[in-house]
Amino acid sequence: MTPDPLAIRFQPTIAPADGRVLLIENSRSYAALLAAELREQLGIGVVIAASLREAQQRLAEDDDYFLALTGLVLPDAGAELITDTLARAGIPMVVATGVYDEAIRSSMADLPIIDYVLKEAPGTIDYLVWLVRRLHRNRTITAMVVDHSLSARARIAAQLKLYGFRVLQADDAASGLLALEEDPAIRLVILDQDLEAEGDAGGIGFIRQARRTHPRGTLSIIGTSSSADPSSVARFLKNGANDFLEKPFSREEFFCRISQNIDNLELIGTLQDLATKDYLTGLPNRRHFLDRAERMLREDKGAVAMAMLDVDHFKHVNDTHGHEAGDEALRAVAATIAAHARPNDVAARFGGEEFCLLAPGLSAEEAETGFERLRQAIAALRIPLRNHTLQLTISIGVCHRGDGDLHALVTEADRLLYLAKARGRDRVVCESQEAVA
Numbered sequence: 001m002t003p004d005p006l007a008i009r010f011q012p013t014i015a016p017a018d019g020r021v022l023l024i025e026n027s028r029s030y031a032a033l034l035a036a037e038l039r040e041q042l043g044i045g046v047v048i049a050a051s052l053r054e055a056q057q058r059l060a061e062d063d064d065y066f067l068a069l070t071g072l073v074l075p076d077a078g079a080e081l082i083t084d085t086l087a088r089a090g091i092p093m094v095v096a097t098g099v100y101d102e103a104i105r106s107s108m109a110d111l112p113i114i115d116y117v118l119k120e121a122p123g124t125i126d127y128l129v130w131l132v133r134r135l136h137r138n139r140t141i142t143a144m145v146v147d148h149s150l151s152a153r154a155r156i157a158a159q160l161k162l163y164g165f166r167v168l169q170a171d172d173a174a175s176g177l178l179a180l181e182e183d184p185a186i187r188l189v190i191l192d193q194d195l196e197a198e199g200d201a202g203g204i205g206f207i208r209q210a211r212r213t214h215p216r217g218t219l220s221i222i223g224t225s226s227s228a229d230p231s232s233v234a235r236f237l238k239n240g241a242n243d244f245l246e247k248p249f250s251r252e253e254f255f256c257r258i259s260q261n262i263d264n265l266e267l268i269g270t271l272q273d274l275a276t277k278d279y280l281t282g283l284p285n286r287r288h289f290l291d292r293a294e295r296m297l298r299e300d301k302g303a304v305a306m307a308m309l310d311v312d313h314f315k316h317v318n319d320t321h322g323h324e325a326g327d328e329a330l331r332a333v334a335a336t337i338a339a340h341a342r343p344n345d346v347a348a349r350f351g352g353e354e355f356c357l358l359a360p361g362l363s364a365e366e367a368e369t370g371f372e373r374l375r376q377a378i379a380a381l382r383i384p385l386r387n388h389t390l391q392l393t394i395s396i397g398v399c400h401r402g403d404g405d406l407h408a409l410v411t412e413a414d415r416l417l418y419l420a421k422a423r424g425r426d427r428v429v430c431e432s433q434e435a436v437a
């Protein structure tokens with residue numbers, strides 16, 4: 001089946017990742033300020049240690065830290081001892097320090113340090129909050145390195161793991177494309193442009209093929225190359241790469257590019273969600289439903305069932321229990337409809353307390369029994385409110401056609417819904433039962 005480019009893919013509501021930050025800092029006021037910002041803005045746990053001894057105690061008690069944010073001067077230890085201790089504990093570090101020079105930095109080149117930040121510089125707290133958010137979210141994202149060279153692959157994969165990503169590796173375009181097809185969680189590909197092998201698609205071939213199913217806004221492809229030929233860089237970008245890095249690149253540049261690309265993907269996902277999802281229930285909105293349904297009917301000429309669903313006496317729910325209870329009820333109904341929908345069905349909030357569902361490939365009988373099951377599931381809901389448990393019913397109009405005219409389907413399902421309401425609500429009316437009083 002051709003993938004549906006209109007399907008909502010990238011969820012900005014990132015699945016919550018666990019883990020806390022260990023903040024090692026001898027200035028109590030600075031630590032308190034930074035911890036408060038991290039907790040407030042990101043909602044993540046922060047544990048403060050004011051000395052190396054305290055940090056060691058925290059680490060012995062708990063191994064749930066995904067990051068150590070550390071200074072380089074503590075009452076009981078200096079830079080080397082602090083960073084060695086954290087490296088041995090296997091915790092990625094961000095160093096925030098007032099003393100910063102290239103000598104210290106190059107002496108720590110082999111340690112798992114993600115970034116160095118000058119503590120007193122303006123905007124440092126904001127930068128650190130952004131950095132921790134990025135690293136926390138990376139833990140829900142899969143990245144893939146596609147490179148012939150085992151050593152280059154291992155080096156890049158190790159960096160990506162340090163930034164929190166789950167990392168896959170492929171040594172040619174064909175196996176990379178296969179992994180992309182099999183693992184929908186991949187959002188980032190670091191691709192060697194010089195990938196060339198007999199019978200293999202190569203770097204450009206990888207991008208062209210990947211872009212058929214993964215648009216720029218859902219998968220970031222960053223090319224790398226040791227050739228400095230500017231025309232090949234342009235060719236790579238024109239064929240669909242999001243960005244490019246010339247080898248050898250610094251760890252710092254690599255981290256900035258990766259983070260910026262992933263930030264952009266999330267931003268696109270957020271904008272896409274705002275345009276296509278209903279804010280209250282998370283279901284597709286009416287406009288998005290109409291776009292997807294049009295496309296489905298154009299591509300699939302088989303039979304489809306179209307249902308319009310409307311909560312009964314919903315005004316009464318609002319009037320009796322308040323608007324917030326009404327919202328809660330709409331969320332519960334939407335969740336039941338979404339759980340009932342099969343992967344290729346398109347469900348949406350059509351507006352107000354009205355929902356719709358387009359289900360391809362169902363016989364008229366299957367549609368009737370399916371929507372009757374959905375009606376019963378909604379009638380069986382017990383929605384907990386503050387002092388009350390709410391029950392609801394829903395009326396459903398279902399038509400079943402194969403002529404591919406969406407407007408006709410919606411109008412007909414709406415007419416049958418009106419009949420269901422007129423016949424007493426809490427029922428499904430299909431075309432076959434129209435004559436039944």
Ligand SMILES: Nc1nc2c(ncn2[C@@H]2O[C@H](COP(=O)(O)OP(=O)(O)OP(=O)(O)O)[C@@H](O)[C@H]2O)c(=O)[nH]1
Nearest residue numbers: 310311312313314315316318323324326327352353
């Ligand atoms: N809480 C809440 N109420 C909404 C929302 N959208 C629409 N409504 C309410 O839904 C109610 C719809 O009422 P009516 O169209 O009269 O229909 P009904 O009371 O459900 O009656 P029948 O459809 O005839 O069974 C109105 O009171 C709207 O204010 C929403 O997002 N949240």
